[in-house]
Amino acid sequence: xxxxxxxxxxxxxxxxxxxxxxxxxxxxxxxxxxxxQKVRVDDKLEAYPTESVDLHCEFIDGGGKTKLTQVSWIWxxxxxxxxxxxxxxxxxxxxxxxxxxxDRVVFLHNSLENPSxxxxxxxxxxxxxxxxxxxxxxxxxxxxxTTLTMLAKPKNSATVVTVQAGxxxxxxxxxxxxxxxxxxxxxxxxxFGGNHSMSTTNGxxxxxxxxxxxxxxxxxxxxxxxxxxxxxxxxxxxxxxYPVKLSVEYPPSVSIEGYDNNxxxxxxxxxxxxxxxxNPAPTTITWTMASGPLPDTVEVDGNKLxxxxxxxxxxxTFTCEVKNKHGASSHQITTVVIEKKRVITxxxxxxxxIGGILGALVIIGIIVAAVFFIHKYHEDGEGPxxxxxxxxxxxxxxxxxxxxxxxxxTTAETAPLSPGEVYYEPTGAEPVTNLDDEATGAxxxxxxxxxxxxxxxxxxxxxxxxxxxxxxxxNQEAPAxxxxxxxxxVSPAMYV
Ligand SMILES: *[C@@H]1O[C@H](CO)[C@@H](O)[C@H](O)[C@H]1NC(C)=O
Ligand SMILES: *[C@@H]1O[C@H](CO)[C@@H](O)[C@H](O)[C@H]1NC(C)=O
Numbered sequence: 001x002x003x004x005x006x007x008x009x010x011x012x013x014x015x016x017x018x019x020x021x022x023x024x025x026x027x028x029x030x031x032x033x034x035x036x037q038k039v040r041v042d043d044k045l046e047a048y049p050t051e052s053v054d055l056h057c058e059f060i061d062g063g064g065k066t067k068l069t070q071v072s073w074i075w076x077x078x079x080x081x082x083x084x085x086x087x088x089x090x091x092x093x094x095x096x097x098x099x100x101x102x103d104r105v106v107f108l109h110n111s112l113e114n115p116s117x118x119x120x121x122x123x124x125x126x127x128x129x130x131x132x133x134x135x136x137x138x139x140x141x142x143x144x145x146t147t148l149t150m151l152a153k154p155k156n157s158a159t160v161v162t163v164q165a166g167x168x169x170x171x172x173x174x175x176x177x178x179x180x181x182x183x184x185x186x187x188x189x190x191x192f193g194g195n196h197s198m199s200t201t202n203g204x205x206x207x208x209x210x211x212x213x214x215x216x217x218x219x220x221x222x223x224x225x226x227x228x229x230x231x232x233x234x235x236x237x238x239x240x241x242y243p244v245k246l247s248v249e250y251p252p253s254v255s256i257e258g259y260d261n262n263x264x265x266x267x268x269x270x271x272x273x274x275x276x277x278x279n280p281a282p283t284t285i286t287w288t289m290a291s292g293p294l295p296d297t298v299e300v301d302g303n304k305l306x307x308x309x310x311x312x313x314x315x316x317t318f319t320c321e322v323k324n325k326h327g328a329s330s331h332q333i334t335t336v337v338i339e340k341k342r343v344i345t346x347x348x349x350x351x352x353x354i355g356g357i358l359g360a361l362v363i364i365g366i367i368v369a370a371v372f373f374i375h376k377y378h379e380d381g382e383g384p385x386x387x388x389x390x391x392x393x394x395x396x397x398x399x400x401x402x403x404x405x406x407x408x409x410t411t412a413e414t415a416p417l418s419p420g421e422v423y424y425e426p427t428g429a430e431p432v433t434n435l436d437d438e439a440t441g442a443x444x445x446x447x448x449x450x451x452x453x454x455x456x457x458x459x460x461x462x463x464x465x466x467x468x469x470x471x472x473x474x475n476q477e478a479p480a481x482x483x484x485x486x487x488x489x490v491s492p493a494m495y496v
Pocket of ligand 1: 169193194195215216217
């Protein structure tokens with residue numbers, strides 16, 4: 001007996017101290033004061049189903065006085081239930097009395113001092129307390145206990161629930177973490193105007209299924225909004241995050257655009273557009289006319305109605321009706337045919353916008369021209385003191401100067417004006433004031449007060465295609481760039 005014990009003791013240092021744990025974290029504690037506690041085991045272990053785990057156990061006998069007779073592993077799935085799953089006796093050998101563990105448990109070393117075991121093909125139900133218990137002489141039983149926690153990665157998913165817009169709070173998205181252990185937590189980001197509910201279901205094997213439903217009172221505006229489901233769980237390195245695009249369906253809402261209050265007799269190709277907001281997309285769009293069937297001069301292509309030639313047959317009310325599976329909705333517009341083209345003062349809102357844009361183009365054109373003009377002066381200006389502030393410019397002359405040169409450079413830009421005939425006239429006045437400011441700024445480089453002589457030069461210059469090169473006085477800081485552009489290198493050099 002003593003000899004055997006000595007043999008085992010001699011073999012001990014050769015045995016591997018630790019196998020690679022399959023477990024994320026193994027907190028190893030020497031459970032109690034070594035002097036008192038002679039059986040050393042891991043305090044806690046974690047493992048996943050189908051994998052395996054090593055349960056370590058060593059008998060620490062400082063003085064070598066204790067005699068070991070037998071060691072057993074006892075499994076306690078719940079308090080009070082003790083099942084012996086592995087027994088080692090130095091003479092009688094190994095025994096695995098529990099059928100549930102038979103063929104899944106082996107001793108790692110054929111050693112009474114190191115009766116560590118490996119349990120393979122783990123099941124969720126293997127969780128519990130495992131006690132390594134020695135029968136010794138003379139001190140009686142000695143033991144150490146490892147708690148094995150079985151973990152399970154949840155199967156996560158998030159789904160959208162298509163709903164119809166309404167006034168009641170309904171579930172619009174769901175998120176679930178199925179059969180995780182420990183239980184997952186579910187959050188929704190961002191938590192806009194909605195509620196979420198959480199429910200948990202315990203599985204028979206100790207896993208937990210967590211479900212969360214996101215609710216809100218769905219409006220058309222919520223369609224396409226994103227909510228994000230975030231699932232946190234112990235076995236995941238990072239939260240599982242999944243954005244869900246809400247799907248809210250609603251009947252159409254309809255509007256008609258394109259009528260400009262200026263349907264005069266003889267006008268051609270006026271267009272009405274029927275705009276519908278609907279989810280799902282409209283199935284039908286129908287144009288009707290209050291005065292009867294659509295005349296030959298009216299063409300319909302989906303949501304677009306074109307009147308090829310305006311006459312009194314379209315002096316009526318048009319209705320556009322749009323349907324989808326949730327309902328139908330219509331909008332109507334009364335088009336008044338007038339005898340003569342209307343003039344500016346009653347310019348419709350859309351026309352005004354276009355007019356404004358065109359006006360802006362004119363302004364830009366004039367500014368470009370003016371800056372050119374000024375720069376030209378600057379280049380050709382005889383006086384060496386280029387940095388001197390410019391002589392004050394008379395408002396009258398500036399206006400004149402602007403009006404004249406605005407001709408050539410703006411031609412191209414004002415081309416789109418032709419249909420909008422009227423609108424740039426009022427806005428055309430603005431550039432003069434704006435330009436004064438602009439011009440004053442640009443004139444910092446110096447400009448002689450004489451303008452008339454330079455109009456031709458301006459035209460030439462414009463024809464050269466040098467537009468805009470010198471718009472900004474900051475160019476003075478980069479003369480090299482000017483030279484590179486093929487400008488006269490004399491002029492930039494003078495800035496320095
Ligand atoms: C959220 O829940 C609270 C209490 O259950 C309820 O009063 C509230 O109306 C809910 N809000 C929404 C948007 O469903
Ligand atoms: C269109 O109808 C209005 C009355 O609704 C009428 O005043 C106008 O003269 C009509 N226009 C033409 C061109 O018939």
